[in-house]
Amino acid sequence: MSEPLLEAVDVAKDLGSGAAKVAALKGVSLSLRGGELTLLMGPSGSGKTTLLSVLGCMLTPNGGTVRIRGQSTAGLDAEEMTRLRRRHVGFVFQSFHLFPTLSAAENVRLALDVRGSPARAARKKSAEALARVGLAHKTSTFPRELSGGEQQRVAIARAIVASPSVILADEPTAALDGDNGRAIMKILAEIAREPERAVLIVTHDPRLLPFAGRIIHIEDGRITGEERGNIHTTEG
């Protein structure tokens, strides 16, 4: 079995302080391997988003260890965490978070620009990433002129363009209708087939189960179960 690209061991995270302090994660352990699409499922308030933030190097855990490509986040300051995130993690958000003033290609290119990629190479790569999600013809289109499904595809192109090891997606189909949701999942499942890339999707939508290689259940800040999925990438 390959080495995990991302690994969390006994991760704990408290949110808030004083009387409002809540233990959002209580000793979570999981690992993500290349070539696998994992679903993280659980009810609202179960700690899914907090776990995603910790795994994505946005939040520092109070206890336990997170390792990305073998590098631990322990003791890293905010900018070092940012560097780690920049190098290894791509994000897909529920509400896309595209920049309304930038075209589709520019939105994708932004992910390379923040990494300091040369403009010419960045332009080529962003066009390729858009082509990969089926939007080669929409490079100059602005988000307001795109459908919800197309916007999410741009967001996926943005997440993959810098070839991160891990893609973390937060409810990527929640704002989409069934057809668009399936199309997005097909793209993510396709990306997850690459052996050097792991995809973790937070969802509570059971329609995504057919795309999963693995399903992890979380409840009240703890992993309550894990099962192998039954992938049908040709569905839809």
Added chain:
Amino acid sequence: MTGAADMPLVFTLAFRNLFHDRLRFIATLIGIVFSIVLVMVQMGLYLGFGHMVTTMIDHASADLWIMPKGTKCFEDPSLLNMRDRYRALSTNGVAEAIPLVIGFADWRMASGEMTPVFVIGSDLRAGGLEPWNVVEGRVEALSGPKAVAVDRSYFNRLGVSGIGSSAEIRQQPVRVAAVTRDIRSFTTTPFVFVDIDRARAYTGVPSNKASYLLVRLNAEARPDQERRELASNIPDVEVLTPAEFRERSRRFWLFGTGAGAALFAGALLGVIVGTVIVAQTLYSSTKEHLNEFATLRAMGSSRRYIYKVIVCQALLSAVIGFSVAALLGDVIVRLTERTALPILITPALLVALFLLTVVMCVGSSIAAIIQVTRIDPAVAFTR
């Protein structure tokens, strides 16, 4: 909007964020333009005033000025003893010491109305301080009886219409023999150029007194040495170079009277107003784009990258705002060109104002930058 394909993306993002909300951008521009035009006018007045108060010194033909001790400015009414002239002439290196008489007098128009004038009388044969920009008549005509030179811009004030017009100064008849252009006084009191003897009669300065001695040195003279000698030979006088006298006059009018402080206070007010407006609009623009900046952070952007976007917005606002302000400034300069106190905008002032605009706009972005510094990238998941 896609035509800017070759622009750095930071610049593109800043540019489009700025123009995305046109109303806010216009408010920012109004703030910058108002502020810079205000500072420009105040500083232009300062420079114009500084230039106006030294007009006579600038046009006098002198290597050194001898004046009574404590003279504060050209218009100072203190008087020298004419014996000082002979002392000056007996100093090595001094070629000429031309007396100059100045003073206020009453001008009575043909209609009987009175108005104050500032009389300037010098020895017309020696040519110490003659009228310049003569557009009608000749300077030489001033040596004729009753002859005076006045500026065209004061015709209405003086009740004259050109060469040959008559009036009275101190109950003595005068006749306009020469007309000048653009010799205006910042005090709005018209200048009247006359021969020195009649200047004494019009101002009441006795024949053994003079306001200044304009010293011309021999070609081989060493100004510093002659100046020292003049100062030691003549008691109770000061010997200044034209540059020193200019500086002293300027300092008196600008700082001794409080006029300069008022102009600087106005300029400072402009800077404060501009900074507050730009800071407010940049802050609210940043606040509106906070989600985007959080997304950038989540994508792994460094804080520096985001600061660049904000500073770029500030710089763009500065360049556009300054350009509009400079155009307005040009219009204001043209409008005040022929007034008693023209606004003077020099290339150095323009450069300084541009730098001020940049500093003001970039400084205004600090609040926005502080706000961005506190962004938690994890909010990208929750919004």
